[in-house]
Amino acid sequence: MVSIMRGIGLYSYMVGASIRAQLQYRYAFVMNILGWAMTYAGTAVTMWVLLYSFGALDGWIFWELIFLFALAVLSWGVCMIFFFHFRSLDQYIVNGTFDRFLVRPIHPFFHFMAMKFDVGAFGQFLFSIAAVGLAYSNLHLHWTWQWLVFLGAVIGGALIQGGLLVAISSVAFWTTRSERLYWVIMWPLKSLMNYPLSIYPRLVQLLVVFILPFAFVNYLPALILLGKTGRVFAPFWGALSPLVGAIFFALCFRFWMLGLDRYKSAGS
Amino acid sequence: MSLIEVNHLYKEFQVAKRQAGLWGALRSLLRREYLTKTAVRDVSFAVNQGEMVGYVGPNGAGKSTTIKMLTGILVPTSGEIRVNNLIPYKERQKNARQIGVVFGQRTQLWWDLPTIESFELLKQVFQIPDHRYKQNMATFADILGLDEFLNTPVRQLSLGQRMRADIAASLLHDPLILFLDEPTIGLDVLAKERMRQFITEINRERGVTVILTTHDMSDIEKLCRRMILIDNGQVMYDGELVLIKDLFGKERVLIVDLEGETDSFSVAGAQLVKEEGNRKWLRFNRELTTASQLINRISEKYEIKDLTIKDTEIEEMIRHIYEKGLAVYEMNSCRIENNKF
Missing domain, CATH: 3.40.50.300 (P-loop containing nucleotide triphosphate hydrolases)
Structure with missing residues (x-):
C-alpha cells in the first residue's frame, strides 16, 4: 500500500516535470494540440462527404459513424497520455540513453512511462469530446447504465492500444529499431477501426476480435451504446472491453519485460 | 572482505x-x-x-x-x-x-x-x-x-x-x-x-x-x-x-614537422618510431635527454615547422607489455592475495 501511494506520488511528480518540459516549447505545444484536432476533424469531414452520396454505410448513419470514430480517438488520447513515450523507446536504445533507467531504484517500465506525459493528446480530447457530445444529442441518446460501458470502453481501449504500443516498442530490445513497425501494425489497425467492422472480410474480423483485440476499442462497445445489433457478434461483447484490455495489456507488459531481459544479456 | x-x-x-x-x-x-x-x-x-x-x-x-x-x-x-x-x-x-x-x-x-x-x-x-x-x-x-x-x-x-x-x-x-x-x-x-x-x-x-x-x-x-x-x-x-x-613515465614522444629533404633522418638520443613524410615521431627518455637538447640537435640540421610532445599512450603501453612481457599475472595474483588480509 505504501509503495502504491509512493508510486502514484512519484508518477504525478514526474508528470508535472514532463509537462513543464513540454511547455518550454510553447509554439510546438499549441501547434501539436491544434494540429491533431484539425487532423481528426478532417477525417470527420471525409466521412460526411462519403455518406452524403451513400446515405448510410452498412446501416450506420453519419452521426453513428462519427460516434464510432470519436470513441476510438478518445481512448487513443488517454492511451497517448500514458503510453505514447514508448514509441520513442528505440531512440533511447540506439543512443544508449536507455541505461539510465536501469541505474535507478525504481521499476524501469514505470520510470520510462513516467518520463513523458504527452500533452499533445489534448488535441484528441478537444476533438473527441466535442464529437461524442454532438453525436449524443443528434442521435437523441439517453444513457443510464450505458455510461459505465462507455467508461469501460475508454479504459479498455486505452489499455488495448497502449498494450500494442508497448509490445511494438519492445521489439527494439531485439532489433534496436521499432518505429517502422508502428506504421506497419498500429496505424493500419487504427484506420481500420474508423469504420464498422461488419464491412470487412471474416478473416479481418476474427483478427481484431481474438488476436489484436481492436474491436473492443470502439466497434463492440458502440453496438451496445448505440443500441445496434451486430450481425457478427452479440452486443454484450462490448461490455468486456476493460477485461480484454487488462488481459491484453498484461501480456504486452510480459513481452516488454522479456525484451528487457534480452537487452540486459545482449546489450545494444 | x-x-x-x-x-x-x-x-x-x-x-x-x-x-x-x-x-x-x-x-x-x-x-x-x-x-x-x-x-x-x-x-x-x-x-x-x-x-x-x-x-x-x-x-x-x-x-x-x-x-x-x-x-x-x-x-x-x-x-x-x-x-x-x-x-x-x-x-x-x-x-x-x-x-x-x-x-x-x-x-x-x-x-x-x-x-x-x-x-x-x-x-x-x-x-x-x-x-x-x-x-x-x-x-x-x-x-x-x-x-x-x-x-x-x-x-x-x-x-x-x-x-x-x-x-x-x-x-x-x-x-x-x-x-x-x-x-x-x-x-x-x-x-x-x-x-x-x-x-x-x-x-x-x-x-x-x-x-x-x-x-x-x-x-x-x-x-x-x-x-x-x-x-x-x-x-x-x-x-x-x-x-x-x-616503465613508461620517463618516456615521451616528440612529434616534429620538418622543412625540406628529410630522408634518412636520425638524431642522437631518440628513436624514430614512426614517420609520415616530413612528420617524425621520436621516442626519448627524458631522464637521459631533455626535449630542448633534442630540439637543438634537430634544428642544427633541419628547419622545424611545428612540434608537440606527448606522453606514452595507452596503446603504446599495451604493445610494450605484449612485446616485453610484463609479469602481469604474478602481480595480479599478488594483489588478490593482499586483499585477503
Missing part, C-alpha cells in the same frame, strides 16, 4: 556477421551468421572501500561492459560479481541505491528542464531525506559552482557545466561507490582539472570508492594510485601506478 569483488567474469555477445557488398547485405537479410565476441574474458579483481581505481584500456577493450555489469545493467555470461555483498544484476534496484553512475558521453539529466529540476526529481526517485539533500546541494554548489547555471535548461549547458551537474546528480543519494565512465572526455584543460579536483575531494572527504574508466593517461596519473589495464577483454596489469610510471 572487499567492497567490490569480481571473479572470473566473462561476457560474450552474439554479433551478426556482416558480409561485404550489396549481395552480401541482401544475403544476410535472409540468413544471418553470428559470431561470438568475448568482450570481457576471465576478469578478476577486488576493490577495497575508499580506493580510487583507474580502469584503463583502448576503445573497445571491455571497460564499459565491465562497468555495465557492475552497475547491474548487463547480466554476465559467467563469473561472479559482488558489490557490497549484492549481486548487481539480481538486485539491481537495491544496488542502484548504493552506487552513483556517470556516463561521460550521455547525460542522465532531464534534457529540457532547468538543471535544478533534475536534482529535485532525483531526490524523489531516490527518496533522499530533506536535510541530506539540502546539505549535499550546498556542498556541491560550493565546490562545483552549480549556482551559475541551476536555472538553465540542461540542453543549453556547456559540456563542462553538464559534466559538473551530472556528477553532482550521481552523488546526491550518498552512494558508497561512484562509477565514472570517461568523466573528462571532451573537456578543456581547466574543466578537466576542476573535475579531477572534485573527484579527489569526494574520495578523500566522503570516503566514496571511485572506479573510473578513461583513455586519458593523465586522468589516471593525477587521480589514482592503482590501475587496472585491460585490452581485448583481459586484464593486462593490475597494481600500483608507480610501477607503470617507472
Whole structure:
C-alpha cells in the first residue's frame, strides 16, 4: 500500500516535470494540440462527404459513424497520455540513453512511462469530446447504465492500444529499431477501426476480435451504446472491453519485460 | 572482505556477421551468421572501500561492459560479481541505491528542464531525506559552482557545466561507490582539472570508492594510485601506478614537422618510431635527454615547422607489455592475495 501511494506520488511528480518540459516549447505545444484536432476533424469531414452520396454505410448513419470514430480517438488520447513515450523507446536504445533507467531504484517500465506525459493528446480530447457530445444529442441518446460501458470502453481501449504500443516498442530490445513497425501494425489497425467492422472480410474480423483485440476499442462497445445489433457478434461483447484490455495489456507488459531481459544479456 | 569483488567474469555477445557488398547485405537479410565476441574474458579483481581505481584500456577493450555489469545493467555470461555483498544484476534496484553512475558521453539529466529540476526529481526517485539533500546541494554548489547555471535548461549547458551537474546528480543519494565512465572526455584543460579536483575531494572527504574508466593517461596519473589495464577483454596489469610510471613515465614522444629533404633522418638520443613524410615521431627518455637538447640537435640540421610532445599512450603501453612481457599475472595474483588480509 505504501509503495502504491509512493508510486502514484512519484508518477504525478514526474508528470508535472514532463509537462513543464513540454511547455518550454510553447509554439510546438499549441501547434501539436491544434494540429491533431484539425487532423481528426478532417477525417470527420471525409466521412460526411462519403455518406452524403451513400446515405448510410452498412446501416450506420453519419452521426453513428462519427460516434464510432470519436470513441476510438478518445481512448487513443488517454492511451497517448500514458503510453505514447514508448514509441520513442528505440531512440533511447540506439543512443544508449536507455541505461539510465536501469541505474535507478525504481521499476524501469514505470520510470520510462513516467518520463513523458504527452500533452499533445489534448488535441484528441478537444476533438473527441466535442464529437461524442454532438453525436449524443443528434442521435437523441439517453444513457443510464450505458455510461459505465462507455467508461469501460475508454479504459479498455486505452489499455488495448497502449498494450500494442508497448509490445511494438519492445521489439527494439531485439532489433534496436521499432518505429517502422508502428506504421506497419498500429496505424493500419487504427484506420481500420474508423469504420464498422461488419464491412470487412471474416478473416479481418476474427483478427481484431481474438488476436489484436481492436474491436473492443470502439466497434463492440458502440453496438451496445448505440443500441445496434451486430450481425457478427452479440452486443454484450462490448461490455468486456476493460477485461480484454487488462488481459491484453498484461501480456504486452510480459513481452516488454522479456525484451528487457534480452537487452540486459545482449546489450545494444 | 572487499567492497567490490569480481571473479572470473566473462561476457560474450552474439554479433551478426556482416558480409561485404550489396549481395552480401541482401544475403544476410535472409540468413544471418553470428559470431561470438568475448568482450570481457576471465576478469578478476577486488576493490577495497575508499580506493580510487583507474580502469584503463583502448576503445573497445571491455571497460564499459565491465562497468555495465557492475552497475547491474548487463547480466554476465559467467563469473561472479559482488558489490557490497549484492549481486548487481539480481538486485539491481537495491544496488542502484548504493552506487552513483556517470556516463561521460550521455547525460542522465532531464534534457529540457532547468538543471535544478533534475536534482529535485532525483531526490524523489531516490527518496533522499530533506536535510541530506539540502546539505549535499550546498556542498556541491560550493565546490562545483552549480549556482551559475541551476536555472538553465540542461540542453543549453556547456559540456563542462553538464559534466559538473551530472556528477553532482550521481552523488546526491550518498552512494558508497561512484562509477565514472570517461568523466573528462571532451573537456578543456581547466574543466578537466576542476573535475579531477572534485573527484579527489569526494574520495578523500566522503570516503566514496571511485572506479573510473578513461583513455586519458593523465586522468589516471593525477587521480589514482592503482590501475587496472585491460585490452581485448583481459586484464593486462593490475597494481600500483608507480610501477607503470617507472616503465613508461620517463618516456615521451616528440612529434616534429620538418622543412625540406628529410630522408634518412636520425638524431642522437631518440628513436624514430614512426614517420609520415616530413612528420617524425621520436621516442626519448627524458631522464637521459631533455626535449630542448633534442630540439637543438634537430634544428642544427633541419628547419622545424611545428612540434608537440606527448606522453606514452595507452596503446603504446599495451604493445610494450605484449612485446616485453610484463609479469602481469604474478602481480595480479599478488594483489588478490593482499586483499585477503
